[in-house]
Amino acid sequence: MSGDNSYEPVYSDRELGMDRRISRRDFLDGMAVAAGALVAGGALSGCAAGKYGGIHNEVVNPPDGWKYAGTGDPAYPPAMQGLRGSTNPAMQIPHKLRDGVFWSGDQKINASGEHYDLVVVGAGISGLSSAYFFHQQNPNAKILVLDNHDDFGGHARRNEFHPDGKLLIGYGGSQSIEDPTVWSPNAKKLLADLGIEVKKFDKYYDQDFNKRWKLNDSVFMTRDMFPNDYLAVMKDDTLTAESLKSSGMSPAAQAAYLQLQDKPGDYMPGLSDAEKKLKLVDLTYRNYLRDYAKMPEEVLNFMQTFTSDEWGFGIDAFGAIDSWASEYPGFEGLKLDNSKPYKYCGPTIQIQWDADDPYIYHFPDGNNGICKLIIGQLIPGTGAPRTMDEEPLAKIDYSKLDVAGNAVRLRLNSPCVRVQHEGGNIGSKTVNVDFYRNGKVYRCTAGNVVMACYNTMVPYLMQDLPQQQKEGLFYGTKLPIIYAMVQLRNWRAWEQLKIYHTRFTSGDWCVAELDYPVSMGGYEFSKDPDQPILVHMIRMATAPGYENPRGGIGPGRRELFARPFERYERTLRDQLARLLGAGGFDPAKDIQGITVNRWGHGYALEYGRPWATFWPDGPLPSVIGRQPYGRVTIANSDSQNRAYADAAIDAAWRAVQELEGKPSAEQQAVPVP
Template sequence: MDRRISRRHFIDGVAVAAAGAALGPRHAVPPAAGQAAAPGRAASPGRAVPHALPHAGHVPSARHAASRARRPSRARNLQGDTPDAVGVPHALRDGRFWERAGAPRPTGETYDLVVVGAGISGVTAAYAWAERDRGARVLVLDNYDDIGGHARRNEFRPAGRSGPLVGHGGARSLYAPSAWSPEGRGLLASLGVEVRGRRPDLYRSLGMREGVFCDRETFSADRLVVPDGPARRWVAELPVAARAREDLIRLLEDPPDWFPGLTDARKKEVLAGLTYTGFLREVCRAHPDVIAFCRTMPSAAWGYGADALGALDAWAESGPHAYPGFAGLRLDRSRPSPYNAARVARRWAAEDGDVPCFPEGNQALVRMMVARLVPGFAGSAAVEDITTTWFDYGALDRPANRVRFRLSSPVVLVRNDGPAETASSATVGYYDGGRVRTVRAGAVVMACWNMVIPYLLEDLPAEQKEAMRQAVKMPLVHATAQLRGWRAFREAGVHRVRFTGAYWVTAELAPPVSAGAYRCPSHPDEPIAVHLLHTPARRGLAPREAAVAGRRELLRTPYAPLEFGVREQLTRLLGPFGFDPARDIEGLTINRWGHGYAPEYVRPWDAFHPGGPFPAELARRRFGRVAIANSDSVPGADVDSAVRAAYRAVDELAPLSGPLGAA
């Protein structure tokens, strides 16, 4: 438990483990000059990524050049919203940035399109624009040191494995892809991604199930329970009061009709006015231990707990993750209620749920798009190679590229050049680590967090700014621990566990997904990645208020307690089955996302749902040469939402192609 992770250093007062070769995420590098590129070729341990060339028109600061040239987050295992990534946005928010930034300095660069944000929506916008105009010059700017937003790739080099062990760092899977929009399905088709037939069942074939860990933070003792089979059998194992067992069995096996005499539509309307916790407490009169047992059921999917999840959306969940208490209502399931959240309603038209397609999660989609846009970025852009091929981040910002990506370059200003109604160009400024640089654009897609846009686009109408401030993302912390083996999980009979009240709400083995030459671990003695999720949203508040409160606390939390929490919680779960953290945890990466899921409009919190008007409709209005993307503008916390937003923004700007587009 107390084994040190080596080479610690500090960034803005936050302790960050810099880990040795086994711990640090690595990215493969391209072959030497004259050497053939081969998919799956691994990086040599001492090999360096070629330095990025300077931007045309200016000389970047030494600090900024170094940050762009290195492999993303290679030297540290705190990723995501690090102080380096969020320092400038926070200074803008607090009104401190321009006090010391100095006057912006033009680079002399001109682009047909500038995209603010290199997440899935931003990269899709660049990809869609390039599809329309193969000769267009496009610049994508981002404050992070990697592409993909919170679709991150975590990589480890465990001993005894021939290649890297790859895991996701936030965005894990594709949600209900069979019900995606034409734009989303078209993007998958253009990348060659096939989602049908992907049903990983390795763990189930080994008799491993999903479990619930009743932790001592919630109950009197720690106890692992597997809710499989008759409820009476496994409920008897819970460390809860006797009446709570009776209540839970009743809610699972034979709940009454809580609203006798009401029509189906009226029952759903009543549920729309309740949270799931409120339903259990006020309608079912369930024992407090039942409420505590169910508290974290929605946390992984929604970013908040049962005290904020709408009861109607809880009812809509069927199958193995069904919420107790609704069966007696006998509600019509042939179609969703108008009051259901959009993502819940989409499931009715879908043939699938969450579909993991790549070991690295959804960043594979981003890398495939970038590989098609930037010559020399990857050894292969093919779906079967993208997990194992080499990547050269030094190729992203070469002056010869038609499409360029400039990382660690937070945007600090966007403005139309003249009145929005008549402007023929726009100016975009970014901070390069030394001063503010500006470029000129024929069009701009804002694919960043919508709530930050009012600080960048200052002449935006006041009512549009206010609408944008409603897009408050749910914070998340995603930990990926590399284990020397997973026999303890096998002995426990679980591959995924929900905790009822501990810091990390879930712990699950990496989805058993292989891709091309990459093979997922299939034997319990092989190294594997285990993913843990923490949802900081504070209990007892509406989702947006809960997100703000949780984010503030999260950004004050140093790395050390996060690391210790992973070790301590896995030990409590797996210690009885032979797990030793000092021996079995060989690597750790923490991905901290203060701005994670884009929250959808949900009852009972959004009274305007489903009739409108919706804040996002006002927030995403084009403003002169500037269009608004990002999943916030839908809103929806999934890839299809981000993709739809990107294509809509490009469609809005395409008719404005003018002198810059022809230049």
């Protein structure tokens, strides 16, 4: 997808309804980036992220202030709308630390008087799982979980809407329990301990919904690549000659694509199975399609966003070897052996090699359901659910998350600013944890710390880490993404067009889809096209044009944070109007609410060929970066270089085991000077 401001709406602001109020609409801007301002030099000795990540070269300077966090009641964040996710207040202190200016003033350290057996930095799935595992092994432990956001869950975020008093539940990030049959024993046990029985989703997820309403997958071919906007509706999840014949794609390109999809040839004749695979290891998907399958430019453009929503970047950076393993178009004719995982495929593809689970294991609020159930186990009196069936309608009382006297406390709006062993001595039994709250820096002490935050932030919080470890942590910079939830008055236009999902070939947003049809625990999904519904839209903000996706992360992230909510809203309305207009959709009256979940640090970047030449033999930056340091260990999905809930849970388990003095074999094998 585009990583810049090049998208130009087709419809006027009036036609899009930009002059109409939607529920709690607000036009306050997101963070703007001051062009040309360089990172403060020398403020962070040994923390020159630009040297290793190549992305931090501008100082954030929001002219409209740091207070905007969306609209609605901050006492109950899930129902807030507007620009959410990583909000301006949540990013202020981390960016000051990154830019080397936070400690430049006279920052007094105020003793909080608190001591904990464990402090966890980060309240996402990995952080909450760390607290859970530690508490399970140490039932009398006192635990504090800190987070810079106003809501828990990290990217596993709940979005609520209330059209005419009806509750609609959506998700702002981490979607589903994907392929649970191949989860690790520890991750499976956590689900079981929380009472999550995935087989119940066989009933809760309406697997006949699309069939009953005759809804199909589709591709929206955009007017900047083709003569006109055109909706190509699939049949049985496959494009056909009939669906493409009026698209404006040239007959030769149509024939080439259909050949690639339906009956690809052997584009590497004369090579053995092993030789073909090694060739694919060194190619991007786009290069394979261009240089071996000989696809015309129209087909390459048509497929550019094919991988965007799943992997975070387009076919110009995604590897051909993983495209083959994912059964994307163009490889069947190679007749490659897929009886066992191929060593050069990415980690998730290898883990899920033989998995055949349906994509149905989804709480209405996505994996925020896992987080709420963990809180239900750890913190009494919050209103958190105790069973999976209670989860959808359970309403958290956020004022009860951080209560003195509770064994486990969750403290939001409290970014960690420094973690250091007492006296700077790695052998100390005490770790000082400084955090920022209500304009002041406070210090608590801990016997142990798990850093479950973005791993690229860890070197700013722990400046005494070994240099090699800092470099490993910086390398894991996350992919920028935006998940928007759009509340519609009805879904009649989708029913008229017979679609439930579309991929845009270009534009600001790469996907628009009806929410997943899950009804459980007293919550009911929309039963009729005239009822309100949520639409999920995805924008992968990694800038295109880089065969190494890391090159597109910085430009994409800067553009993401520079945008006001108004611009997200305008392009979102425009693409929905173009997609659904022929079905009678009117964005001015049919869109009733918008929540834009902005994640500058979104998907953990999964290692893959051809760009990650160190994969799989190593040394792996994630393994170097996550080594224990004294009484501090490192979790988060970053440390597993996989953007999945099970990876976040596995990281938590490993980090807690390391605190308990049980080092892994890999830890012993990776020296860190």
